[in-house]
Amino acid sequence: MRKVYLDHAATTPLREEVLEVMLPYFSQHFGNPSSIHWYGREIRKVVEAAREQAKALLGGSSGSIYFTSGGTESDNIAILGAAEALAKKGNHIITSAVEHHAVLDACKSLEKKGYELTVLPVNQHGLVSPDSLAAAITDKTVLVTIMHANNEVGTIQPIKELAAVARQHGVLFHSDGVQAVGQIPVNLDELGVDMYTISGHKIYGPKGVGALYIRKGVKVRPLYHGGAQEEKVRPGTENVAGIVGLARALELAVEEQRSLADTLLPLREKMIKGLTALPDVTLNGHTSLRLPNNVNISVDRVEGESLILSLDMAGIAVSSGSACTSGELEPSHVLMAMGLDHQTAHGSLRMTMGRSTSEQDIDYVLDVVPGIIERLRAMSPLKGEGGKQNVQ
Numbered sequence: 414m415r416k417v418y419l420d421h422a423a424t425t426p427l428r429e430e431v432l433e434v435m436l437p438y439f440s441q442h443f444g445n446p447s448s449i450h451w452y453g454r455e456i457r458k459v460v461e462a463a464r465e466q467a468k469a470l471l472g473g474s475s476g477s478i479y480f481t482s483g484g485t486e487s488d489n490i491a492i493l494g495a496a497e498a499l500a501k502k503g504n505h506i507i508t509s510a511v512e513h514h515a516v517l518d519a520c521k522s523l524e525k526k527g528y529e530l531t532v533l534p535v536n537q538h539g540l541v542s543p544d545s546l547a548a549a550i551t552d553k554t555v556l557v558t559i560m561h562a563n564n565e566v567g568t569i570q571p572i573k574e575l576a577a578v579a580r581q582h583g584v585l586f587h588s589d590g591v592q593a594v595g596q597i598p599v600n601l602d603e604l605g606v607d608m609y610t611i612s613g614h615k616i617y618g619p620k621g622v623g624a625l626y627i628r629k630g631v632k633v634r635p636l637y638h639g640g641a642q643e644e645k646v647r648p649g650t651e652n653v654a655g656i657v658g659l660a661r662a663l664e665l666a667v668e669e670q671r672s673l674a675d676t677l678l679p680l681r682e683k684m685i686k687g688l689t690a691l692p693d694v695t696l697n698g699h700t701s702l703r704l705p706n707n708v709n710i711s712v713d714r715v716e717g718e719s720l721i722l723s724l725d726m727a728g729i730a731v732s733s734g735s736a737c738t739s740g741e742l743e744p745s746h747v748l749m750a751m752g753l754d755h756q757t758a759h760g761s762l763r764m765t766m767g768r769s770t771s772e773q774d775i776d777y778v779l780d781v782v783p784g785i786i787e788r789l790r791a792m793s794p795l796k797g798e799g800g801k802q803n804v805q
């Protein structure tokens with residue numbers, strides 16, 4: 414059976430070129446970068462070179478890269494760390510309704526501790542408006558965190574404009590760029606962000622490693638205590654192989670971003686055109702301010718979970734909403750924030766393409782999906798007159 418992986422927003426396969434540069438750091442180059450002797454000094458150089466390379470690749474000349482255990486930890490250090498460092502200045506933080514749970518839940522944990530939280534709404538395409546951000550900022554606001562590109566619907570936020578609003582008010586701006594890197598151009602100096610999150614395994618690098626960019630002068634209180642690694646922003650012996658892999662993956666992702674986008678855009682358009690031509694299938698998200706690899710649709714009168722299982726049986730790996738929420742019964746918070754009703758949100762499907770996706774894969778999907786939808790609709794309790802209304 415044909416196997417088609419269309420879940421690159423959940424994770425990507427480690428590239429051969431990345432594995433190759435990582436392997437020596439699991440064996441012969443085993444030193445602890447904090448050691449003073451030769452074994453350590455040699456590894457310290459490697460870690461620092463990876464840091465400088467990552468910084469240059471992201472265009473963040475006015476700050477530093479701190480290596481972490483992944484996107485989730487970077488988001489938490491940025492949000493909890495910055496809010497706590499600025500606790501004397503104010504206790505108000507702002508985020509958006511479509512953030513990844515790593516951001517939303519970190520913000521909610523601050524709210525439980527007595528911080529005031531504003532969750533900005535989005536329009537039907539999932540976009541946050543810079544005007545709504547400006548209106549939400551008060552003299553107590555210390556941090557704004559809004560993602561660069563959405564992991565469920567692929568909507569690309571106007572980060573430069575949003576960051577400019579925060580800067581005008583003297584408020585720190587963090588962005589989760591986990592889905593943006595490698596898919597759209599990213600230049601941190603141009604974006605004007607104070608902090609930016611990336612993750613290894615979303616860019617064909619290893620799992621369990623990520624980075625947080627922090628602009629010079631921005632203070633964050635560490636979440637953990639221990640050694641002085643990563644300037645105490647993230648203590649603990651460095652994941653050297655992971656760091657080497659992350660830097661190489663980032664290098665390849667940035668080098669190949671344009672050509673990957675050029676390959677995926679026509680495939681995305683072909684898939685969207687083919688799927689939305691089917692009866693009662695609609696596109697979620699923006700038509701153009703959208704990641705080149707993302708297709709997210711709602712299929713009326715069908716459960717997203719049933720669609721996933723049927724597609725899985727046909728060898729096609731997709732997801733509904735984010736990987737973290739699939740399996741839960743709650744509909745996607747992203748789709749709900751975009752104004753979809755419960756049932757339409759439940760009937761949603763996310764397909765995210767990647768480096769290995771071919772036109773034949775798309776043809777195969779377009780070949781099998783209509784039959785699956787038809788069969789599921791025939792069995793569905795949601796079918797028939799007023800189906801939309803009589804199911805809650």
Ligand SMILES: *Cc1c(COP(=O)(O)O)cnc(C)c1O
Nearest residue numbers: 483484485513515564591592612
């Ligand atoms: C995957 C993802 C994360 C979490 O990154 P991990 O490295 O898996 O912890 C955070 N934000 C977004 C937008 C993501 O897609």
